[in-house]
Amino acid sequence: MNMTDTNSSSTAAASAPGRRQGEVILDLQNISLRFGGVKALTDISFNIREHEVRAIIGPNGAGKSSMLNVINGVYHPQEGRIMFRGEERKKMEPHVAAQQGIARTFQNIALFKGMSVLDNIMTGRNLRMKCNIFQQALWLGPALREEIAHREKVEEIVDFLEIQHIRKTPVGALPYGLQKRVDLGRALAMEPQILLLDEPMAGMNVEEKQDMCRFILDISDQFGTTIVLIEHDMGVVMDISDRVVVLDYGKKIGDGTPHEVRNNQDVINAYLGSGH
C-alpha cells in the first residue's frame, strides 16, 4: 500500500536508513510468559533502539498484546531478562514503568468519557505534577503556576494533534477516530521515552489511518520518541516502521526491516498459510 500523496515525502524521509536508530534502549532476552498451562510467549528475544518505530505484528492470538504488557510491567514473564538502558529490570508494577517513561495507548480506548479532551490529556501530566494534594486543593501559588505550565504543555499537544476544535468537548461525544487521537494525546502528555501503541488504527477509515500515520511519524521526528506499535494493517506497518518483529503462536518467527520481513518464508506461511 502506498501512503497519501500529501505526506509521501515525509514517509520517504522517515524510512531513510540509518537516520534514526540510536542505542538499544530496551532489550528483551529469552522472554517466556505462561498463564497456568497456557504458553503465551515462548523464548522471545528482540531489542528496541532509541528513536525507532518498532512494529510487532502477527495473526490473532500470536501474543502481541501480551508482549506489550510485558514491556510496560503489567505481566511478569516467568523466564527471561529485560534490560532497560543497560540495567536489568526488576519485577515491577505498571506505574513504575510509567515513571521510567513508558507510556501506552489502548486497543479499547481508555479515557474518561465524561471529561473534556483537555482534562483527559491533563491526566497524562499526573506523574509530572510536583505539588501535593493540599497545595492543589487550596490552589496555592506553586500549584497555580504548575497548573499553568502543564496546561501550556497540553495545549502544545492539542496543537500538535490538530484537535483545537474539540478542546472542550466531552470525549464520549467524539467519533472513534478522534477518541483514538485523544488517547494518543494523553500518552504523549507524559513526555514518554517509549510510546507503546496497541493497534492505533484499528477500526479507522482510510483518511483517519493516514492522519494517524502522519502523527506517529511526526512524533518520532519532532520529539524523538521511541515508538513500539502493534498493528494489523500491513500497509501501514510496512510504510512507517523501521524494524518489524513477527510473532506467531507466542514464538518469534521473523525480525528485521519491513523488506526483510516481507520476504521471510515463515512469515508468509503464517499469514497466508503454508501449502500443505
Place this chain on the structure above:
Amino acid sequence: MDTRTSASDHRQGEVVLDTFPRYLMHHAQHRPQQPAMREKAYGIWQTYTWAQVAENVRAIACGLAQLGFKRGDRLAVVGDNRPRLYWSVAACQCLGGIPVMMYQDAVAQEMAYVLQDAEIRFAVVEDQEQVDKMLEILPDAPMLEHVIYDDPRGMRHYTQTLLMGLDELQEMGRIHDRNQPDFLDGEMDKGASDDISIMLYTSGTTGKPKGVCQTHGAFIAAARGAIQFDKLTDKEDILSYLPMAWVGDHLFSFAQATVAGFTINCPESGETVMNDLREIGPTYYFAPPRVFENLLTQVMIRMEDAGSLKRKIFHHFMDVARRCGADILDGKPVSGGDRFQYWLGNLLVYGPLKNVLGMSRIRVAYTAGAAIGPDLFRFYRSIGINLKQLYGQTETCAYVCLQPDGQIKLDSVGKPAPFVEVKLADNGEILVKGPMLLKAYYKRPDATAESINAEGYFMTGDAGFFDEDGHLKIIDRAKDVGKMADGTMFAPNYIENKLKFFQHVKEAVTFGNGKAFVTAFINIDLEAVGNWAEKRGLAYSGYTDLAQQDAVYGLLRECVEKVNADLAADPNMSGSQIKYFLILHKELDADDGELTRTRKVRRNFIAEKYGVLIDALFEGKKSQYIETQVKYEDGRTGKVSAELRIEEAKTFAPQAGKQAA
C-alpha cells in the same frame, strides 16, 4: 512623521493617505499600542499591536529584498488567514511588489496556472501542505525561485534549496534593516496611488481565471467609502476567516482594516471558527449567504431536538420577531404591546441566541457573493442583527452598491455606494464607473478592453434594474438570461436561488433556454435531509443512496412545486416553471470542476458533463443511467454510477393579480 497626503483632504479627523504602507506606518506611529491583530495560538488569543505589526512587516520586506525581490515583482501568498500572511502582503506592497492571492484549497494544477500566468518568482505559503503543492508543480513553474513557509511543522527533512522559513527570512530582514535603515523607507516613498496593490484571480465561471490588477487608490477609495457609509472606526473587531484570495476578505480584512485601523482576529483553525466567533464577538462581520445559512440550519436542527417547552417559547418569540423585529431595527413605528413582547423575547430568546452565534456585539453585518434567501435575511434582521447586502465584483473591489441603514429591502442590493456611478445598458446590463475600477487584467489587454467600454464604464455582466426608490435589483447574469421557446424570459439563477432557499436543497441547476419547459438538477443538503430522514427512521448508506429514495423525492417535489407556485405569481416568470427534475447522485464539487472555488455553478461545464441527463429530462424519461468520474480530496479519482429517477412536478396556471397583493 509621515505626513504625505498628496491626494488628500483632512476631514473631521479622517486621515487620507495614498498607499497602504503609508497607512500602516501611520497607525504604527499614532496608535502603536492599540491591538492590530489577534491570533489564537495554544488556546490563548495573542495580540499584536500596530507597532509590532509594522516591525514584522519591515522584517519580512527587508528579508524579501535581501533575497532579490524587486519593484513590480509578484509574490504569491497561499494559506489560511494567518497574521504573517497578511504581513507578507503588506511587506510586498512596501517594496512596490504585487501580492498575488491564491486559494489555499486549490489543487496543484490550478496553482501552476497562476504561477505561470503571473510569472511568479517568490511565494509565501502557510505550511507543509502548500509547500508540497509548490514542489509538485515546480517543473511547470520554472520561474519559481523562493518558497517561504510560515509554519515549520513537518518541514525538518526538506532539503530543497528554494525553501526557507519565515522566521529565517525575518531574521535576515532585521539584519538587512540594521545595515541599511533607509532602504525600506526609500522604497515606501516611491509608492504611488496608481501602483498596483494586489492581484486577485477571478473565479472564472467561464474560461481560464484572469488576474485582476487593483491599485492602492482603488482599494483605498472602496475602503474609505464603506467606512464613511457605515461610520466605522478603529474600535471595530472583525474575524478574518474567509479565503484571503477572495476580494471580500481583502476588502474587509485588509483594505478597510488598514485604512480605519480595525483589529483583525485570525481563528485558530477552520474548524474552530464558530467558537472563535463567540469568543471575539466581532462588531463588524462579513460572510457569504451560505455561512449565515449554515448557522441557521444548525440552530434549527438543535431546536428540533430541544424539549417541547423550549420549542414553544422559541417559536412563539420567533413569530413576534418576524412580525415586528425588522421594523424595530429600522426605527419604524411599532405598537407598545409588540415592543414589550420583543423586549421579553430579547431577554429569553434573541439575546441568548445571538450570544450563541457570537453576534451579540455586531453593529453592522454584510453578506454578498450570492443571493440570500428572504427568510434567511429576515431571520437575522428580526432578531436584531443589522445584516445588510452589498453588491460588487472582484473588478470593482466588491464595492458598487450598499444597503443604507433603515432602508433595507429583501430583494435589492441597495443604492450606489459613495464615489460610485451606476447605470443600465439597453439590455439591462449593469454598468459601473468610479475610482474602485480595476486597472487592467494582467497581461490581457483584450479582456480589459472587452470589459470596460468607451465611456469608461465597467460592464458587470449582471442584468438588473432600479426600483422606484433607486435601489438596484439584480436578476441574473446578463449572458445567462435566455428565452423560452415561447419567447418569455428564462433567468436560471433566479429560479435556482428560489430553490436553494429551501434548507433541503444545497445546489440546483436549471435548464430551459430555447425549450418549451424548464428542468432542474438538484443536490440535496446531506445534513438537513439526513436529519430529516433520521427523524422518520429512513435508513441510508450515504449521499447517493439517500438522494434516490422515494421519500426524499417526495420532499423535494414539494419544494419544486412551491417554487412553481411562486413563479406562477410573477407575470414575467410564470412560463419558466419547473416541469421535470432529478436529484443528482453526487454533490457538485469544485474539485470536479463543476463549481468555482467560490461555489458558483459552472453552467456550461455541467451541461456538457451531464448531457445525457439533460436529454433524458427533456425527453420526459422515467429514469436515466449515469456514470461519473469523481476526484477525491487526496487527488485520486474514482467512479460513481447510479440509475437516476426523473420526476414530474406540478405546474400552475399564471395568476398575475392574485398573489401580487
